[in-house]
Amino acid sequence: MVAVRLETGQAWESMETSVITTEQGFVSLHSEWDSLADTLDLPSPFHSWDWNYVWWKHFGRRPHLVVFRSDGRLVGLAQLQERRHGWVTSLVPIGWGNLLTEQLELLFPRAQRPRLMAALRGHLAESRWGWVGLSGLEDGDLAEGLDGLGVASTVNMPFEYRELPATWDEMVRGLNRSMRGNVKYYPRLMLREGLPFELRFAESAADVSAALPTIYRLHSARAATQDGVTHKDYLERADHRAFLDEVAPILAARGEMKVALLEVRGQVIAGQVWLESDRTIFLYYSGYLPEWSRFSVAMITTSEILKYGIARGKDRVEFLRGTGHFKTRWDTCRRYQLEMTWARRARTLRVLLDSYRGGRQVLRRARRAI
Numbered sequence: 001m002v003a004v005r006l007e008t009g010q011a012w013e014s015m016e017t018s019v020i021t022t023e024q025g026f027v028s029l030h031s032e033w034d035s036l037a038d039t040l041d042l043p044s045p046f047h048s049w050d051w052n053y054v055w056w057k058h059f060g061r062r063p064h065l066v067v068f069r070s071d072g073r074l075v076g077l078a079q080l081q082e083r084r085h086g087w088v089t090s091l092v093p094i095g096w097g098n099l100l101t102e103q104l105e106l107l108f109p110r111a112q113r114p115r116l117m118a119a120l121r122g123h124l125a126e127s128r129w130g131w132v133g134l135s136g137l138e139d140g141d142l143a144e145g146l147d148g149l150g151v152a153s154t155v156n157m158p159f160e161y162r163e164l165p166a167t168w169d170e171m172v173r174g175l176n177r178s179m180r181g182n183v184k185y186y187p188r189l190m191l192r193e194g195l196p197f198e199l200r201f202a203e204s205a206a207d208v209s210a211a212l213p214t215i216y217r218l219h220s221a222r223a224a225t226q227d228g229v230t231h232k233d234y235l236e237r238a239d240h241r242a243f244l245d246e247v248a249p250i251l252a253a254r255g256e257m258k259v260a261l262l263e264v265r266g267q268v269i270a271g272q273v274w275l276e277s278d279r280t281i282f283l284y285y286s287g288y289l290p291e292w293s294r295f296s297v298a299m300i301t302t303s304e305i306l307k308y309g310i311a312r313g314k315d316r317v318e319f320l321r322g323t324g325h326f327k328t329r330w331d332t333c334r335r336y337q338l339e340m341t342w343a344r345r346a347r348t349l350r351v352l353l354d355s356y357r358g359g360r361q362v363l364r365r366a367r368r369a370i
Contacts, residue, residue, distance in 0.1 A: 015075070017119055020065040026053060029065065032074045039109040042318070044282055045256045045275045046103040051247055052079055052094045055101060058243040060094055066123055068116055076116040077107040078123075088130035096133060099234055100243060102282070102320040105136030105337070117141050124149075131343035138338065149342035157339050160319040160332035164281075168307045179329050183303050186296040195264050195295070199304040202259040205249035211259040212248060215271050216241055218287025222298075225290035235285060251275065260308075262288075262301045270297035274305055281309045281317045298326070 020026060033049040045051055056063060061083045068076035079094045095101025108116045124132060125147040132149060134142075135157075145151070165171050172180055190197055202211040216235050223233035235241060251257035256277060262270040272286035283305070288297050306317060319327040323334070 016069045018067045026063050036074050036107050044103055044277045045251050046101050050250045054247040056094050075112050078120055090131050091129045092133040133341040135339040136337050146342045152341040152343040155339040156336050158323045159335050160323055160327040162332045164310050164315050168310050190295050198263045200261045205253040208252035208259050209249050214268050218271050221289055222287045260301050260305050270301045272301050279315045281314050283319055
């Protein structure tokens with residue numbers, strides 16, 4: 001354990017830094033972790049102990065939880081893990097790499113953020129890792145760099161979001177002309193063609209678990225279509241599904257994960273998973289049967305989720321990482337977070353990262369051609 005003294009305003013305050021590298025230590029942080037996560041600007045289930053612990057069990061390596069305490073109280077947490085790539089060891093956030101975790105911010109509350117970043121930089125200065133990756137950074141974070149490591153990559157990641165009004169009618173009136181027409185037209189089109197639909201919400205732990213295989217099937221069906229916008233199948237891998245199968249009922253039991261299923265005559269034609277925290281909706285993975293795309297069934301499903309959320313007092317929706325028309329058509333606002341990597345041989349890592357990204361694009365195109 002290392003004690004450092006940092007200046008805050010006019011006062012000097014002591015902060016202790018320690019590192020947890022065992023599962024037992026990970027488990028011991030459970031209640032404190034969630035209390036700290038609740039103090040973030042935009043807390044979400046992605047920040048919860050359960051999400052991170054279950055993810056680590058399925059995909060993680062050696063935990064490296066950097067714990068910051070002041071007068072014995074947990075004031076910050078960098079939820080990291082060590083990973084080995086041949087002879088190179090990296091240090092990255094838990095959740096890094098497979099796009100199941102949409103928010104990878106360190107648990108650094110706003111009021112403590114500058115001194116926590118300074119303390120983290122001091123910890124990383126003793127680096128034995130070949131490279132370090134961090135996400136959810138803001139301009140100015142770690143501006144001094146990391147001693148002994150050069151910047152290998154910087155990604156300015158967009159996040160789309162919007163505030164929700166008090167009523168659905170108000171929401172529709174405030175949309176752009178095209179979208180205002182669409183949210184009315186497509187439901188009417190289905191009814192006019194003799195296709196009455198029903199939206200079913202899975203909310204209990206058992207119902208959410210039962211709905212997930214349907215989401216996997218619909219997500220894969222959307223990814224397999226050759227028409228329209230290209231979508232990757234993020235849920236095709238068995239280990240990704242096993243992770244969601246375990247974490248979903250835990251979150252659903254406390255009202256933080258739900259599933260919407262759009263049905264026509266007993267057939268589920270579209271679905272979407274979403275998460276909730278306090279008054280915010282976080283739209284997660286979705287899917288639909290391509291033969292129903294002319295009815296814009298994905299948009300109808302999202303509309304019903306937003307309508308249901310507004311009726312229950314939700315006042316914000318997060319569309320999470322990345323952008324695209326299917327998000328911006330809702331008249332979203334945009335914010336950015338930095339995702340950065342530092343390396344001892346930064347130039348070499350840049351070449352490797354570029355090759356890796358290029359290889360993934362070629363593989364995606366090949367899969368779609370099969």
